[in-house]
Amino acid sequence: MVISHDETPDLRGLPRAGVERLVAALGEKPYRARQLFRWLHRAGAATLGEMTDVPRALRDALAREVRLTTLERANEQRSTDGTVKWTWRTRDGKLVESVYMPEADRRTLCVSTQVGCAVGCTFCLTGTMGLARNLEPGEIVDQIHRANRRLVELGVAEGPRPLTNLVFMGMGEPLANYRSLKVALDLLLSEDGPQFSHRHVTVSTSGLVPMIRRLGEETPVKLAVSLNATTDAQRDALMPINRRWPLAELLAACREFPVRNGRRITFEYVLLGGVNDSLEDARRLASLLRGLPAKVNLIPYNANPGLPFEAPPASRVVAFQEELAARHLTVVVRKNRGRDISAACGQLAAEGGPGDPRRQPVSAE
Ligand code: SF4
Numbered sequence: 601m602v603i604s605h606d607e608t609p610d611l612r613g614l615p616r617a618g619v620e621r622l623v624a625a626l627g628e629k630p631y632r633a634r635q636l637f638r639w640l641h642r643a644g645a646a647t648l649g650e651m652t653d654v655p656r657a658l659r660d661a662l663a664r665e666v667r668l669t670t671l672e673r674a675n676e677q678r679s680t681d682g683t684v685k686w687t688w689r690t691r692d693g694k695l696v697e698s699v700y701m702p703e704a705d706r707r708t709l710c711v712s713t714q715v716g717c718a719v720g721c722t723f724c725l726t727g728t729m730g731l732a733r734n735l736e737p738g739e740i741v742d743q744i745h746r747a748n749r750r751l752v753e754l755g756v757a758e759g760p761r762p763l764t765n766l767v768f769m770g771m772g773e774p775l776a777n778y779r780s781l782k783v784a785l786d787l788l789l790s791e792d793g794p795q796f797s798h799r800h801v802t803v804s805t806s807g808l809v810p811m812i813r814r815l816g817e818e819t820p821v822k823l824a825v826s827l828n829a830t831t832d833a834q835r836d837a838l839m840p841i842n843r844r845w846p847l848a849e850l851l852a853a854c855r856e857f858p859v860r861n862g863r864r865i866t867f868e869y870v871l872l873g874g875v876n877d878s879l880e881d882a883r884r885l886a887s888l889l890r891g892l893p894a895k896v897n898l899i900p901y902n903a904n905p906g907l908p909f910e911a912p913p914a915s916r917v918v919a920f921q922e923e924l925a926a927r928h929l930t931v932v933v934r935k936n937r938g939r940d941i942s943a944a945c946g947q948l949a950a951e952g953g954p955g956d957p958r959r960q961p962v963s964a965e
Pocket residue numbers: 717718719720721724725726727728770771772773806826946
């Protein structure tokens with residue numbers, strides 16, 4: 601579902617060729633397209649007024665022909681571990697979140713692609729919201745521009761564009777909004793854009809099999825799969841999408857996914873206390889991933905009010921990790937970042953928004 605706020609095209613979400621056509625239609629020289637594009641996607645300009653070397657007449661003409669999506673910062677929460685969570689307000693008043701995660705060797709933004717999510721994973725706070733709408737390409741890329749600018753303002757990172765890595769793991773199922781995602785990825789990977797390397801951009805999916813194939817064919821980015829279970833019965837209960845595309849189909853699509861230059865597919869596995877954290881689960885997981893270029897991210901569950909799951913005991917996390925390592929799998933336990941500001945995995949639900957279970961109690965299945 602794509603909701604167009606109005607018929608006026610969004611300059612922020614136009615592909616490069618669209619900017620070139622617009623500039624030509626306005627009777628301007630072709631080099632103006634590159635100039636505009638760099639303002640939009642390298643400098644992350646918030647307004648046409650910032651584009652000081654673009655002639656006033658062109659800026660006025662653009663203001664008549666197009667709109668420019670710039671997200672409004674509705675909230676900012678900073679964790680003691682350096683994580684920052686932003687809530688952005690869209691033009692039509694919807695709230696979405698992005699999370700900044702600094703590490704020694706990278707500065708990553710977790711990006712949202714939808715307002716809410718229709719997939720309905722039973723352990724996920726976003727899943728309790730349902731889907732309000734897809735984000736447009738300009739709303740996806742502007743999370744990166746606003747975050748870069750804000751990080752510079754806060755002085756917590758250096759350079760005009762502090763972000764080095766992107767993970768599409770925020771609110772929403774990215775591959776359920778493939779059209780917008782594809783345009784956004786093209787903009788973000790463009791040489792005149794914010795200059796992300798495809799090696800540093802990861803799209804995560806809950807298992808939308810046909811779109812995994814398309815992502816592999818049409819983009820060079822990395823794939824992460826939110827797996828979380830080792831039998832169909834278990835995964836059906838946790839992730840309803842498994843009833844449509846069960847484990848065998850999902851893993852077959854992963855085997856076909858082009859992995860370039862020794863890169864690997866990341867399999868995320870949220871460890872839910874007493875549900876999927878046994879040694880038997882670990883052994884089944886190793887056997888499912890045998891032969892795949894896989895890396896496993898174990899994510900100890902963060903207890904959420906309103907959801908009927910518990911964090912796994914620390915000893916279980918260690919035992920699970922050791923069992924996988926003993927079977928020659930690369931496995932890391934993801935740090936629980938930003939827990940104090942509800943920025944950790946599965947905790948994004950646009951606080952205060954219509955779907956926020958902290959305001960509106962939900963009954964989980
Ligand atoms: S885990 Fe991802 S796909 Fe599942 S409900 Fe949450 S946001 Fe949607």
